[in-house]
Amino acid sequence: MLDINFIRENKEAVAEAVKNKKIDLNLDQLLEIDEKRRKIIVELDKARAERKELAKSAKGEKPTQEQIEEGKKIKQEIAKLEEELGSINDEFEKLMVKVPTVPSKDAPIGKDDSENVEIEKHGEPPEFDFQPKDHMQLGRDLDIIDFERGVKVSGYRGYYMKNEGASLQMALMMYALEKLISKGFTPMIPPTLVKEFVLFGSGYFAGRHFDENQDEVYKIATKDLEADGKTSKEEKFLIGTAEPALLAYHAGEVLDKSKLPLKICGFSPCYRSEIGSYGKDTKGLYRVHEFMKVEQVCLCEADKEQAEKLHMEMLEISKELHREIGLPYRVLEICTGDMGPGKYRMFDMEAWIPSRGDYGETGSASNFLDWQARRLNVKYKTEDDEKKFVYMLNNTAIPSPRFIISILENYQQEDGSVKVPEVLRKYMPGNAGVIKKK
RNA sequence: GGAGAGGUGCCUGAGUGGUCGAAAGGGGCACCCUGCUAAGGUGUUGUUCCGUUUAUCGGAACCGAGGGUUCGAAUCCCUCCCUCUCCGCCA
Numbered sequence A: 001m002l003d004i005n006f007i008r009e010n011k012e013a014v015a016e017a018v019k020n021k022k023i024d025l026n027l028d029q030l031l032e033i034d035e036k037r038r039k040i041i042v043e044l045d046k047a048r049a050e051r052k053e054l055a056k057s058a059k060g061e062k063p064t065q066e067q068i069e070e071g072k073k074i075k076q077e078i079a080k081l082e083e084e085l086g087s088i089n090d091e092f093e094k095l096m097v098k099v100p101t102v103p104s105k106d107a108p109i110g111k112d113d114s115e116n117v118e119i120e121k122h123g124e125p126p127e128f129d130f131q132p133k134d135h136m137q138l139g140r141d142l143d144i145i146d147f148e149r150g151v152k153v154s155g156y157r158g159y160y161m162k163n164e165g166a167s168l169q170m171a172l173m174m175y176a177l178e179k180l181i182s183k184g185f186t187p188m189i190p191p192t193l194v195k196e197f198v199l200f201g202s203g204y205f206a207g208r209h210f211d212e213n214q215d216e217v218y219k220i221a222t223k224d225l226e227a228d229g230k231t232s233k234e235e236k237f238l239i240g241t242a243e244p245a246l247l248a249y250h251a252g253e254v255l256d257k258s259k260l261p262l263k264i265c266g267f268s269p270c271y272r273s274e275i276g277s278y279g280k281d282t283k284g285l286y287r288v289h290e291f292m293k294v295e296q297v298c299l300c301e302a303d304k305e306q307a308e309k310l311h312m313e314m315l316e317i318s319k320e321l322h323r324e325i326g327l328p329y330r331v332l333e334i335c336t337g338d339m340g341p342g343k344y345r346m347f348d349m350e351a352w353i354p355s356r357g358d359y360g361e362t363g364s365a366s367n368f369l370d371w372q373a374r375r376l377n378v379k380y381k382t383e384d385d386e387k388k389f390v391y392m393l394n395n396t397a398i399p400s401p402r403f404i405i406s407i408l409e410n411y412q413q414e415d416g417s418v419k420v421p422e423v424l425r426k427y428m429p430g431n432a433g434v435i436k437k438k
Numbered sequence B: 001g002g003a004g005a006g007g008u009g010c011c012u013g014a015g016u017g018g019u020c021g022a023a024a025g026g027g028g029c030a031c032c033c034u035g036c037u038a039a040g041g042u043g044u045u046g047u048u049c050c051g052u053u054u055a056u057c058g059g060a061a062c063c064g065a066g067g068g069u070u071c072g073a074a075u076c077c078c079u080c081c082c083u084c085u086c087c088g089c090c091a
Helices: A004-009 A011-020 A027-058 A065-096 A135-141 A147-154 A164-182 A196-202 A223-229 A242-250 A304-325 A371-376 A400-410
Strands: A117-122 A186-188 A218-220 A236-238 A254-256 A262-271 A290-300 A329-333 A345-353 A358-367 A379-381 A387-389 A391-399
Touching: A004 A011, A004 A027, A011 A027, A027 A065, A117 A304, A135 A147, A135 A400, A164 A186, A164 A262, A164 A290, A164 A304, A164 A391, A164 A400, A186 A242, A196 A236, A196 A242, A196 A371, A242 A262, A242 A290, A242 A371, A242 A391, A290 A304, A290 A400, A304 A329, A304 A345, A304 A358, A304 A391, A329 A358, A345 A400, A358 A400, A371 A391, A391 A400
Parallel strands: A186 A262, A254 A379
Antiparallel strands: A117 A329, A218 A236, A262 A290, A290 A391, A329 A345, A345 A358, A358 A391, A379 A387
16 A cells, blocks of 8 residues: 555656556546545535534534524435545545555566566585485375375375474474574564454455455354354454564554564464465475465664665575575566565575476565555654654565475485485484484 | 453543533643752643645544444444453363
8 A cells, every 4th residue: 555645746656666567557547536535525524514513503402493404404415425435435445455566676677477587596406316306205205294194184285294394394493483583583473363454464455355366365264254144253364474464463553663673583374275376386395275484574664775774684584594404596586577566676585496497486575665554554653753654574584395395305315315404403303414214 | 152341542540412532630741930859830742534835724533343323422222343350161
């Protein structure tokens, strides 16, 4: 969400963002509706002032017949105007939530992911002098991932982690969490079952409300919802990442400037319905309905320079995690056409996955400026007592499945065993350095 | 799950149909007085939107959220959300 005044005053820049981000939005229509909206507000305020005046003149005594008649007339007019305003506000809102953040001048302009720019590459993909296995084979052979029973119990894309697989997953989470704590992040384990506004706030819904065509999100229905055919309880949703729950932590609050920037790292299970990706990455751990993740999030003052610095700082942490674990990686700068509407600038991390012969996404670092803070209404007070929306940023630290894929495949040995990256060993039972066949 | 109580400004808390954006106290801020500290006095103290302006003024909305009744609602009615107490159930 942007400020309508900003949109009015920076029409060209916003129009260009709409174009470069390929957003289906008619800006002129929005501005027209805005004008109508303001006209109605003026009329409505006037009518309400009249009502107030009349009510005041009646004071303690019984109102006269004329006053009642007059009041009824005003009442009707207010009702009419309120209805008009209501429907125009709906239209206004529908368009407003589509207005994108104007991307950074540094963000490459491009139509889709084919125009993302590789800006950094680190580490060499391993050369195997034997026939390497993919992570599914390794998982089965070492008895650390069970896909068949996962599907039996959970359905398509279900899986079990077991033995060192389970330990490795927890080790990754602990390692990421400790790393971030050492960098000054506050650890949190947020709720994963959240209200609608939480996901809207992060930008998950195109509108203010969940729409049935949503690709990613699980909606939770309770028994109460179906009683009498009317909704009696608020619906809940499962988060796809800790980000929305971490950002909504301060929703509706005015923060103390001295507390900024706020750096938070969250551990959470993540749920993704992946409805839009049937038939894509159907094998293995690459695309699953649930996994665990440690996420980084920052809230800072409305200052682009500071936000940019935090963005780079978080990206640097991601690189460090990849380097320390020993995964060859590359960093992509995401182009305007592949960037979400709310984003100012965005980078993807990708780790080398031998069985794909390619890099696969392991994280995403985004700067939203105040786009999310406006939706969540998170502000801070400046020195001169001015209230401003904070800037919000987020970045993955470690998602469990894709790191596990990359570790298993990159660290496999000729004898079928897998070495455990040095930094993870202290979190493995018995400091296990190798995962062997039982 | 059953029974009850309640959600008001930065905080405590009054307000059950009109004079209430809201008493009172506390806190904060400004000034005054008082020869330290302390105490006292006066004033001030929310958010959002719209218009005007460019920094002033005017108007509207907001007393958990949404809807309703009324000429008029913080106050009455309905639904929901949340908090607290007791009982039950589960861990």
